[in-house]
Every structure is written in structure tokens, then in C-alpha cells.
Amino acid sequence: MTDPSPDALHPVAREQPPFALHLDMRIVFAEPHQVEAVMEVTPAHINRNGVLHGGAIMALADNVGGTGAFMNLKPGEGTTTIESKTNFFRAVPAGDKVRAIAVPLHLGRRTQVWQTTILRGDGKVAALVTQTQMVLPPGDRS
Secondary structure, eight states, X not given: OOOOOGGGSOHHHHSOOHHHHHHTEEEEEEETTEEEEEEEOOGGGBOTTSBBOHHHHHHHHHHHHHHHHHHTSOTTOEEXXXXXXXXXXXXXXXXXXXXXXXXXXXXXXXXXXXXXXXXXXXXXXXXXXXXXXXXXXXXXXX
């Protein structure tokens, strides 16, 4: 898949928060039923073993799933992660590029559940993250 121009993305996907920019992740596809992002594994992302830090994987997945959740909200609503579970399957070496693909498992009035698959550059699954997002009513960001 070729990366779209930023103008072609949904506004929620185009306007990423500062932490997503800090991760150097890039949204490459965004529709209410699926969000995809890529991230180069730089020296800033690795752990003491020289592979992608688990926290970076979780942060990437949380941001991609959260982007999908925001695209499914009513005007004025917000969302926050209330639960996240990660299964790690394979290490990702420094210099690789990961792809995160998030899809909704449940889109309810009060909660949304998103599953994000993290793929290594060779296409093998590195991690699977399932997160629950609580839908916040308009004006409630506490």
C-alpha cells in the first residue's frame, strides 16, 4: 500500500497528538472500520536487548486504536483507554519497519473495543493488542 497524502486522510487521523509524533509513527490508512500506521524502529525505540521496546509497541497500538475510536464518536464526545492487553509473539529488530492494523471488535454507545495487529517488516505478527475505549460524553475529559 502506498502512503496517501496527508490531505487524503480523515481529519482525526491527520491531526495526531504530540506523543504520536514523538513515536515517529505515520498513519497511512484511516477509515472508521480500520486504521493503519507504520513506524520505523529507530535507536530511540529499542530496549536493552536491541529490539523494539514493548512499551513502544503498546503506545503505537494505543494511538492507532484510539484514532479509530475517535473516528467513530458523535460530535463533542471523547474517548480514553480503560483496558489494554498485549500478547508479544516475536521481537522486532532495530532498523525494521512495523505496520499496525487496528480494527473494531465492538462499537457501542459507552465502549469500543479495538484489536491492533503489529506486523514486522517480513509480515510476521510481532504483537496483538486488544484495548477497550470508554466513550466520554461531550465536555467530560476527566
